[in-house]
Amino acid sequence: MNFSRYxxxxxxxxxFLSLILVPTITFTSWWAYTRHTQARKIxxxxxxxxxxxxxxxxxxxxxLIKLKDSARLGSLVSGTIDSIxxxxxxxxxxxxxxxxxxxxxxxxxxxxxxxxxxQSQASLEYQKTHVARLxxxxxSNALPKDALEAxxxxxxxxxxxxxxxxMIIQQEQALYEQRIIKSPIDGTVVAINIxxxxxxxxxxxxxxxxxxxxxxxxxRAFLEIDESDVTLAHAGQKIEISVDSQPHRTFxxxxxSVSYSPKGKSGNVKYEGIVDILDGQELLxxxx
Numbered sequence: 001m002n003f004s005r006y007x008x009x010x011x012x013x014x015x016f017l018s019l020i021l022v023p024t025i026t027f028t029s030w031w032a033y034t035r036h037t038q039a040r041k042i043x044x045x046x047x048x049x050x051x052x053x054x055x056x057x058x059x060x061x062x063x064l065i066k067l068k069d070s071a072r073l074g075s076l077v078s079g080t081i082d083s084i085x086x087x088x089x090x091x092x093x094x095x096x097x098x099x100x101x102x103x104x105x106x107x108x109x110x111x112x113x114x115x116x117x118x119q120s121q122a123s124l125e126y127q128k129t130h131v132a133r134l135x136x137x138x139x140s141n142a143l144p145k146d147a148l149e150a151x152x153x154x155x156x157x158x159x160x161x162x163x164x165x166x167m168i169i170q171q172e173q174a175l176y177e178q179r180i181i182k183s184p185i186d187g188t189v190v191a192i193n194i195x196x197x198x199x200x201x202x203x204x205x206x207x208x209x210x211x212x213x214x215x216x217x218x219x220r221a222f223l224e225i226d227e228s229d230v231t232l233a234h235a236g237q238k239i240e241i242s243v244d245s246q247p248h249r250t251f252x253x254x255x256x257s258v259s260y261s262p263k264g265k266s267g268n269v270k271y272e273g274i275v276d277i278l279d280g281q282e283l284l285x286x287x288x
Contacts, residue, residue, distance in 0.1 A: 059232055061273065063223035065243070065288045068276065070213040071185055075200045076178040079103040086210075088192050092183045098210050101179040101200055110172040117165040124158040131155050187214040190286065219277045219284055221253060224263065224270040233258050239275045243288045251280040 082102035086092060131151050137143035183189075191211035194200070200207050221241055225233050239253040259272040277284065 057232060059225065059229045061223040061225045061229070063221055063273075064286075065219055065221050065277070065284055066286050067190065067211075067213045067216065068218040068220045069215070070190065070211050071183075071187070072208050073098070073181060073184070073210040073212065074202075074208055075101055075181060076202060077101055077103050077175060077200075078202050079179065079200055081194050081196050081198050081200060084192065084194070084196060086189050086192075088189055091188050092186070092212065094183060094186050096183045097180050098183055098189070099181045099194070101181065103176075103179055107176050110169070110176045113165060113168045113172045117162060117169055120158060120162040120165055124155070124162055127151070127155045127158050181209055183210075183212050185212060185214055187212045188216050190216060217282065219286070220256075221275040221277060223273040223275060225258065225273045227262070227269040227271065230258065230271045233271075233273055241275065241277065243284065245288065246280075246283060249280070249283075251284070252278045254278065 079101040082100045084099045134148050138148045190213045237255040240250040242250050253275040256274045262269045
């Protein structure tokens with residue numbers, strides 16, 4: 001009786017342990033298998049959201065910096081420089097004299113034209129008085145009509161001659177005044193290319209006497225772009241400019257235009273690009 005009870009108690013204990021251990025071992029095995037297989041799972045691709053990026057190509061081009069707007073002044077008369085009335089880097093006003101040119105005949109041509117006009121004026125006044133007397137004689141039947149008409153024709157010729165001579169006076173006066181070189185704008189004298197006593201010519205290669213800029217801080221870069229890169233350059237592009245005097249700094253600019261006309265240089269075809277410089281003007285100078 002005691003043996004049977006002991007046997008049933010052992011059996012019950014074994015059954016109880018089986019009910020506890022079997023599910024535990026089964027769950028632990030399943031969990032370990034799942035972890036192992038997930039760790040070894042191979043991802044063949046990865047999905048990401050598209051992003052917009054900029055493709056940048058660097059174009060190297062050399063050139064010169066010049067003033068954006070400047071007036072280059074020459075002369076309409078030939079002669080020699082008599083005096084220079086301004087200095088470089090000085091501000092001037094529109095109409096201010098910059099230099100005086102000594103022409104060969106000075107105001108001789110103007111004075112001759114004026115004297116001829118005065119002579120014609122005197123002859124015209126005499127002819128008017130003479131015609132008036134002849135008209136009185138004609139009205140009293142003391143003078144034939146054709147004689148009066150001949151004198152009236154002379155009067156008209158004198159009037160026309162005087163008109164021409166007045167125009168010559170204006171022309172000679174303008175030429176005489178052209179010997180005084182004046183600034184056409186308010187600005188700063190940035191270049192004086194002459195000296196006292198130097199000859200001035202009005203031929204094809206005319207002498208540039210002065211350069212006046214309305215704003216010395218407004219500059220442009222004139223670049224020589226190689227033919228292999230010119231198709232990549234266009235107006236509106238952002239440009240970075242470096243100069244030898246500022247090796248560790250770049251200046252910003254905007255491409256204004258790219259020339260369609262090629263410029264040959266040592267066998268290489270170049271195209272001119274014009275860039276407006278936006279910053280750093282106080283550190284830059286024309287010719288850099």
